[in-house]
Amino acid sequence: GQQLNQSPQSMFIQEGEDVSMNCTSSSIFNTWLWYKQDPGEGPVLLIALYKAGELTSNGRLTAQFGITRKDSFLNISASIPSDVGIYFCAGQRTTSGTYKYIFGTGTRLKVLA
């Protein structure tokens, strides 16, 4: 099955640093979503993007819907230890009238205090 290309796969950063991750695809999407998954928990929605070029913030998080509709990025500013987790992107498109969500492989973030 198709999955989005998400990078980096993992990263270690120092507390206070900014983090950037992105998702790319060969297909266009109508919606881009970013999730965070803590160990032993389900993914929690962070940011939803609905329009090409859209830039949306949620606290220290900022995400953008790429102009080509084939990519999206997520930035975390001034990282803190609780930012540790796995970040997933997801793209939504309509296939034969049905909404389908395709997920990235995840970026594992570890923050060193």
Add this chain to the structure above:
Amino acid sequence: NAGVTQTPKFRILKIGQSMTLQCTQDMNHNYMYWYRQDPGMGLKLIYYSVGAGITDKGEVPNGYNVSRSTTEDFPLRLELAAPSQTSVYFCASSYSASGGRDAQYFGPGTRLTVL
């Protein structure tokens, strides 16, 4: 609003046993989904439903069955458990309509081990 709830949280099965994973959402969402997540991996779609009485296969449906008799409930059935079905199972729901501002919301997961 409880969102998406799943039961049980944990379960150990013997090979060949059967069980049903329960999923309920109280957001009046029309779409519901079942995913599995293997260790260190992303999410794979097992089955989904676009509304009560309508279900369809996802990427990895073999060994599973679903039903959707109500808008709120979307149980996942394992008929003959196999070790390859050891995984974490997530249920999700979304409100999806033409021009709608849709997003998926996930339950907390069911951790299943088949020995």
